[in-house]
Amino acid sequence: MIDDKVNAIVRSLSEGRNKNFFPTIVKAMCRAIDAKYVFIAQVDDTNTAHTIAISANGELAENFSYSLEYTPCAEVSQNKTCIYNNTVQSAYPNDQLLIDMGIHGYIGIPLFDSMQENIGIVVALYEDVIEDVRMVESIFMLFSGLMGGELERRSYVDQLMLSSKVINGIGEGVLICDIKRQIISVNPSFEKITGYREDEVLGKKPNLLSSGKHCPEFYQALWKSIEENGWWSGEIWNRRKNGETYPEWLTIDTLQNEHGELTHYVGFFFDITRRKAAEEKIHFQANFDSLTHLANRDKFFDFCCQSIHQATRNKSGFAVFFIDLDIFKAINDGFGHKTGDQLLIEVAQRIKHTLRENDLAARHSGDEFTLLISEIHRQQDAIIVAEKLKNLLQEPIFVDEQQINITASFGIAIYPNDGKDADTLLNHADQAMYQAKAQGRNRYMFFTRELERNAKRRIEIKQNLQTALNQNQLSLAFQPIVNLRSKRIDKIEALVRWQRGNEFVPPLEFIQIAEDFALIDEVGNFVLHESCRQLRQLHESGYHDLIVCINRSIKEFPLRTDATPNWLDVIASYGLLPSSICFEITESILAQDNDAQLSYLHTLKSSGCKIAIDDFGTGYSSLSYIQRFPIDVLKVDQSFIKNDSNKNLVAAIIAMGKSLNLDIVVEGVEQKEQVQYLENLDCEFVQGYYFSRPLNEENLLKFLEKNKGKRDAVLT
Ligand code: C2E
Ligand code: MG
Ligand code: MG
Numbered sequence: 001m002i003d004d005k006v007n008a009i010v011r012s013l014s015e016g017r018n019k020n021f022f023p024t025i026v027k028a029m030c031r032a033i034d035a036k037y038v039f040i041a042q043v044d045d046t047n048t049a050h051t052i053a054i055s056a057n058g059e060l061a062e063n064f065s066y067s068l069e070y071t072p073c074a075e076v077s078q079n080k081t082c083i084y085n086n087t088v089q090s091a092y093p094n095d096q097l098l099i100d101m102g103i104h105g106y107i108g109i110p111l112f113d114s115m116q117e118n119i120g121i122v123v124a125l126y127e128d129v130i131e132d133v134r135m136v137e138s139i140f141m142l143f144s145g146l147m148g149g150e151l152e153r154r155s156y157v158d159q160l161m162l163s164s165k166v167i168n169g170i171g172e173g174v175l176i177c178d179i180k181r182q183i184i185s186v187n188p189s190f191e192k193i194t195g196y197r198e199d200e201v202l203g204k205k206p207n208l209l210s211s212g213k214h215c216p217e218f219y220q221a222l223w224k225s226i227e228e229n230g231w232w233s234g235e236i237w238n239r240r241k242n243g244e245t246y247p248e249w250l251t252i253d254t255l256q257n258e259h260g261e262l263t264h265y266v267g268f269f270f271d272i273t274r275r276k277a278a279e280e281k282i283h284f285q286a287n288f289d290s291l292t293h294l295a296n297r298d299k300f301f302d303f304c305c306q307s308i309h310q311a312t313r314n315k316s317g318f319a320v321f322f323i324d325l326d327i328f329k330a331i332n333d334g335f336g337h338k339t340g341d342q343l344l345i346e347v348a349q350r351i352k353h354t355l356r357e358n359d360l361a362a363r364h365s366g367d368e369f370t371l372l373i374s375e376i377h378r379q380q381d382a383i384i385v386a387e388k389l390k391n392l393l394q395e396p397i398f399v400d401e402q403q404i405n406i407t408a409s410f411g412i413a414i415y416p417n418d419g420k421d422a423d424t425l426l427n428h429a430d431q432a433m434y435q436a437k438a439q440g441r442n443r444y445m446f447f448t449r450e451l452e453r454n455a456k457r458r459i460e461i462k463q464n465l466q467t468a469l470n471q472n473q474l475s476l477a478f479q480p481i482v483n484l485r486s487k488r489i490d491k492i493e494a495l496v497r498w499q500r501g502n503e504f505v506p507p508l509e510f511i512q513i514a515e516d517f518a519l520i521d522e523v524g525n526f527v528l529h530e531s532c533r534q535l536r537q538l539h540e541s542g543y544h545d546l547i548v549c550i551n552r553s554i555k556e557f558p559l560r561t562d563a564t565p566n567w568l569d570v571i572a573s574y575g576l577l578p579s580s581i582c583f584e585i586t587e588s589i590l591a592q593d594n595d596a597q598l599s600y601l602h603t604l605k606s607s608g609c610k611i612a613i614d615d616f617g618t619g620y621s622s623l624s625y626i627q628r629f630p631i632d633v634l635k636v637d638q639s640f641i642k643n644d645s646n647k648n649l650v651a652a653i654i655a656m657g658k659s660l661n662l663d664i665v666v667e668g669v670e671q672k673e674q675v676q677y678l679e680n681l682d683c684e685f686v687q688g689y690y691f692s693r694p695l696n697e698e699n700l701l702k703f704l705e706k707n708k709g710k711r712d713a714v715l716t
Contacts, residue, residue: 002135005032006142021150022053023060025143030055033136035124036103037061040111040147042120043068043077052120052151070094076108076121083107083137085130098125105130109140111148119151173248177265181205184264193248193271195241206267211237211245222252226265230254235272247276289363291341292348300362300370304422307372311415319382321371322411322429323351323389326441328367331404333559342399343406350392354385370426379446382412386444394442409436410444418447431455461510462517464500469522474498476530477694480703481549481665481687484679489707491582493549493687494531495694496523515555524556528567532574532581534697539576543704549582549612554589557597564600568607578608582633586614590625598629605630612665617653631662638668638688647677654681 012028013021022040030038039054051063068074072082072092084091088106089098098106105126113119122140130136167174173190177183183201191197194209201208207219214237225232233251240246248269255264284290287299295303307318325347332340344367351361351369358374371389376382390410396403411433419425428447434455436445445451468474474496481491498505514520527550535548558564571578583604589597590613605611612633613626617640626634634657640646650666657664666678669688678686695703 002138005135005139008032009139009143022147023055025147026053026055027058027060029122029124029139029143031058033124033139034126035136036127037101037125038123040120040122040151041073042151043118047074049073049077049121066097071097072106073108073121073123076110076123077118079110079118081109081137083133085133101125102127104128107133107136107140109137109144111144111151113148113152119148119155122147171270173267173269173271175201175206175267177206177267179262179264181265193240193246193269194238200241209238211239213237213245226252226254236269238269247272292345292363294348294352294369295360295362297362297364297370300360300364300372301422301426303360303362304372304425307374308415308420308422311374316375317377317417318415319371319373319376319385320413320415320425320429321369321373321382321386321389321444322364322413322426322433323369323371323408324433324437325367326407326409326437328406331406335399335402335404339399339402339404343397343404346397346399347393347406347408350395351389354389354392370429376414379412379414382414382446383444386410386412390442390444407442409433409441411436411447412444413447428452458513458516461505461513462519465498465510465514465517465519465523468498468500469519469526473500474523474526475696476527476534477696478534478548478700479687479694480692480700481685482691483684484675484686485682485684489704490545490685491547491549492700493584493694494527494551496527496551497694511553515553520553520555524552527551528570529574532571532576535580536574536576538701538704539580541701542708547580547582547610549584551584551614554586554592554597557585557589557594558600559594559596561596561599563596564603567604568609571609578604579610582610582612584612584614584635587616587618587625590629602630605632612663615667617649626660626662633663633665635665635667635687641666641668641674641678641688642670650678650683651681654678654683658682 009025009028009032012024026038026040029035037054037056039051041049041051043049047068048065049068050065054061054063066073068077070092072084072088072095076082084104084106086104088104089095092098103125105128106123107130108121108123110118111120111122122144124136124140167187170187171189173193174185174187175183175190176185182203182205184203186196186198186201194201196208210219222232222234231251231253234249235247236250237245237247249272250267250269253266253268254262255266257263287296288294289296304320310316311318328340328343331343344363347369348361348363351371355361355371356374360372362370364370373382373385376385390408393406393408396405398404411429411431413419413425413428413432415425418428428451431451431454432445432447435451436443439445475498477495477497478492479495480489481493482488483490496507496511498507498510511520511523514523531548531550535546538546556565567583568578571581585601589601601611610632611630612635613631614635615637616634617637634653636650636653640650640653654664654666663685664683665685665687666683667687669675669678669686669690671690674688675686675690692703
């Protein structure tokens with residue numbers, strides 16, 4: 001009898017071919033055991049049962065869910081078999097569902113997976129008394145293994161379906177290899193990243209992707225890690241089907257069966273080209289100059305620190321070069337910034353070519369470059385490099401078919417003698433460079449202790465000068481300029497004075513520093529106001545025709561035509577005529593040939609001011625300048641009258657001046673014989689200690705008073 005029932009179930013199962021296993025078995029069981037309902041259910045975390053298949057009266061019915069609370073099914077899900085042939089309602093009076101459905105007989109047994117974990121329940125419900133409880137239980141027991149196994153397989157398949165869905169959907173490339181390391185499966189992202197279709201790689205080894213960028217040892221280490229740890233992860237370069245190499249982040253994992261035997265290798269990877277490019281960009285920006293592609297200041301500094309460590313260990317030395325292009329600003333202004341940039345790129349290239357493997361060149365800023373030349377022990381070693389570089393940079397540079405000639409000034413400091421740390425070495429090389437500039441550019445200078453002292457003093461003077469300006473510590477001295485023909489004092493030269501406590505700081509020293517540190521305008525402003533103020537007083541005291549000569553540094557002249565100074569306004573504000581002011585400039589301003597500077601010079605001249613060339617003969621002394629520019633006076637440098645062998649030159653200059661209708665002043669006249677010599681040459685003006693040293697306001701007034709009206713007073 002039971003055999004027929006079992007056979008009926010087995011038959012229907014084989015017809016259903018496992019596809020509709022659960023609906024088929026519940027239907028077959030329901031019929032075989034004459035139950036009202038048979039169902040298979042699984043219980044979730046919230047203690048709710050969900051039927052997977054349910055049969056009512058031998059037909060399939062709609063699945064439903066129910067709470068296990070107060071039900072016999074709760075016990076079944078706790079691995080107890082529950083059997084009530086007629087009394088289930090009294091055993092579970094709170095199970096409303098049983099009552100509503102009119103159920104009296106109940107048989108439920110748990111279903112287990114292969115690990116003997118509960119995986120579901122199978123339940124038969126009867127409206128009447130169950131006649132043969134044992135038979136029903138036996139049939140349930142007989143098929144429970146099959147049902148449990150099928151439930152397990154179903155969840156496994158579900159999981160697999162989920163995993164493969166995930167794997168196919170993810171952006172990471174996935175490849176699965178068998179134990180022979182042959183590819184058995186790849187996902188769509190693999191195809192997208194590598195360019196290979198799945199059918200092109202199945203059965204192949206993953207090394208078909210190898211880029212050739214890694215050595216055999218790299219792969220050996222990779223497989224060793226997999227064997228020892230079961231996985232490997234890292235950056236690797238691979239090659240796409242189109243030949244392009246690319247970096248990827250690869251993780252290789254191993255899969256094992258239940259016996260712990262290796263079954264598969266799974267590789268997950270993603271293309272990190274963009275991340276790498278971003279990384280490289282960040283690295284580049286942090287370490288290199290974007291225009292010249294030389295190292296930047298920070299990288300140079302780090303390299304210098306490393307080199308110090310190395311040189312200390314090896315007891316060796318190296319040189320730091322500080323290079324500044326000589327007239328880069330003029331090139332930038334004259335040719336435009338684009339050309340300036342091209343020039344800097346070319347200079348960087350040339351510098352690079354002179355370097356060896358362990359040297360480094362950097363762009364410090366603007367037109368300043370720094371070099372670290374390794375293995376330098378003596379100045380002689382550095383001279384070879386400096387000469388080579390100097391010559392290389394002097395070669396004409398062509399930018400857009402324009403020939404540009406540049407030169408550079410170099411300062412050199414050598415480790416360890418000239419500094420023990422990077423900051424000091426750079427600073428000392430910079431000081432030496434500054435000196436090379438001061439000595440006429442296009443040359444190299446080594447750092448010396450004297451340079452260091454000078455540099456310190458410069459800084460000290462700069463700081464104190466700022467204070468001096470704020471606290472009105474500057475004053476003026478006036479040196480009379482004597483007209484040899486009329487024997488009168490026609491002009492006075494204003495000379496700035498800085499008495500710093502007991503120390504007299506010579507103007508030649510601090511004017512230069514004021515120029516370098518952009519303080520010259522303030523100094524010049526003071527001198528102009530003070531000269532005008534005192535001249536105004538002198539005019540009011542009766543010296544109506546007196547002219548004041550004011551020295552002007554080239555740096556005080558404007559570099560742009562839209563930035564004109566207000567000197568004429570200042571002069572007017574003291575009620576003075578421009579013709580009572582003479583500006584003394586040096587020849588260098590004419591040599592610069594800067595439009596804005598020259599145009600301002602013309603403005604001064606055309607408004608009535610006089611223009612004198614100071615220290616004539618020491619600079620460019622080109623006759624063509626003097627003819628081209630609006631000059632009134634030549635002041636012959638004092639070195640000429642001092643040196644007997646130059647006396648003829650003085651005579652020549654005086655003659656030239658006369659023929660060009662210029663006034664001539666000979667400076668530095670200290671002796672009577674010199675005065676006589678100049679008188680014989682019919683030189684009009686002289687200035688020098690012979691007549692008077694520069695005088696303060698009070699002494700100047702006394703001096704003028706004493707010589708007032710006396711045509712020959714000054715000579716006696
Ligand atoms: P400078 O314009 O050629 O001024 C003449 C310098 O020669 C003055 O030196 C003066 O004291 C000195 N001197 C005059 N007669 C004799 C002499 O017979 N023998 C000798 N040995 N020296 C004589 P100081 O005052 O030291 O000025 C030096 C330079 O400083 C000036 O040369 C000028 O280039 C600059 N300087 C002075 N004051 C100013 C100023 O207010 N502004 C600017 N930009 N430069 C100034
Ligand atoms: Mg002067
Ligand atoms: Mg002079």
